[in-house]
Amino acid sequence: MDSLIEKIRSEGRLLDGSILKVDSFLNHQIDIGFMKEIGAEFYRLYRGCGVNKILTIEASGIGIACITAQFFDCNMVFAKKSKSANLGDDVYTSVAHSYTYNRDNVITVSKRYLSKGDNVLIVDDFLARGAALTALIDIVNLSGASLSGVGIVIEKAFQGGGDMLRRQGVRIESLATIERMNAEEGIVFA
Amino acid sequence: MDSLIEKIRSEGRLLDGSILKVDSFLNHQIDIGFMKEIGAEFYRLYRGCGVNKILTIEASGIGIACITAQFFDCNMVFAKKSKSANLGDDVYTSVAHSYTYNRDNVITVSKRYLSKGDNVLIVDDFLARGAALTALIDIVNLSGASLSGVGIVIEKAFQGGGDMLRRQGVRIESLATIERMNAEEGIVFA
Numbered sequence: 001m002d003s004l005i006e007k008i009r010s011e012g013r014l015l016d017g018s019i020l021k022v023d024s025f026l027n028h029q030i031d032i033g034f035m036k037e038i039g040a041e042f043y044r045l046y047r048g049c050g051v052n053k054i055l056t057i058e059a060s061g062i063g064i065a066c067i068t069a070q071f072f073d074c075n076m077v078f079a080k081k082s083k084s085a086n087l088g089d090d091v092y093t094s095v096a097h098s099y100t101y102n103r104d105n106v107i108t109v110s111k112r113y114l115s116k117g118d119n120v121l122i123v124d125d126f127l128a129r130g131a132a133l134t135a136l137i138d139i140v141n142l143s144g145a146s147l148s149g150v151g152i153v154i155e156k157a158f159q160g161g162g163d164m165l166r167r168q169g170v171r172i173e174s175l176a177t178i179e180r181m182n183a184e185e186g187i188v189f190a
Numbered sequence: 191m192d193s194l195i196e197k198i199r200s201e202g203r204l205l206d207g208s209i210l211k212v213d214s215f216l217n218h219q220i221d222i223g224f225m226k227e228i229g230a231e232f233y234r235l236y237r238g239c240g241v242n243k244i245l246t247i248e249a250s251g252i253g254i255a256c257i258t259a260q261f262f263d264c265n266m267v268f269a270k271k272s273k274s275a276n277l278g279d280d281v282y283t284s285v286a287h288s289y290t291y292n293r294d295n296v297i298t299v300s301k302r303y304l305s306k307g308d309n310v311l312i313v314d315d316f317l318a319r320g321a322a323l324t325a326l327i328d329i330v331n332l333s334g335a336s337l338s339g340v341g342i343v344i345e346k347a348f349q350g351g352g353d354m355l356r357r358q359g360v361r362i363e364s365l366a367t368i369e370r371m372n373a374e375e376g377i378v379f380a
Binding site: 023024028029030031032033035036058059062063065066067069070073074075076077078080082101109110112113 | 272
């Protein structure tokens, strides 16, 4: 998606050659006009697949999922990372390691909001090692729902999560794929 | 907002007479069509105030803020609860106690995305004791931005946060106000 690559080039900041900050438009401030372009692109890629539910994980995925769900005219569900006292026991759970915060997150989705009849599109802001995405797919499988595929805004291909999951047969569409990034070359897109 | 009160009556679940669960449409699964009605209502209340930024706090506020920002044709920013290693030091911070999770959250907003020229509408799903909202208002004040007001989906008036903040001169518009709730009477709206 050319406009996304442009946006990353103009607004993204590469810290220490290894951390890409896109918090001006994607995961702290959200550029709503641009997010609509992203939602439209996911819709172009997955229309006709019968998607009736968008699934993501808190917190950065929520905005993307809400805007995308408007295009599919369906509801969205976000997996929770902290086990709230209020969530109840009737949940699907899986475990995902967060490398950003260096901790294991038990992620949960209420059984009320994901079940056999659902056809799910998972969306998220980043795909790196694939820990969060693997846990979300695990939860879709536990629920008996179908998975149409995954929509990722930025894939860091050099971290291998995308390849690992594609080898397992998961359809993953990434709107921008970074082949490598470092202080010398900056961000190199695939 | 009558349709919201209807929605709470039909889908809300009152646990132990004290916990209101509205996770079928507001803060786990999000009913996107209904969320658009909520965004439209906040726009009706605050149009003409010159709002150029919607502010909320992760995670439950993000969806509401994204949909509302579409009506105002502006960007949104969500305050973060965990201090990520990636966020940097150039942040406004405040402290809010979470009664749901029983812990203090240091909440942060990057100085890049909130500043003197901004005119802010804060939105959130619930207003109870007002801890999160007080911290968000604190951050708006630290930034030098103007605050047009606050838009809340459900105010639990009996917990006092709304009255406390209104006495301080903050404009708060709640789309549904619960006067009390208990096992005998159920949910009693104001």
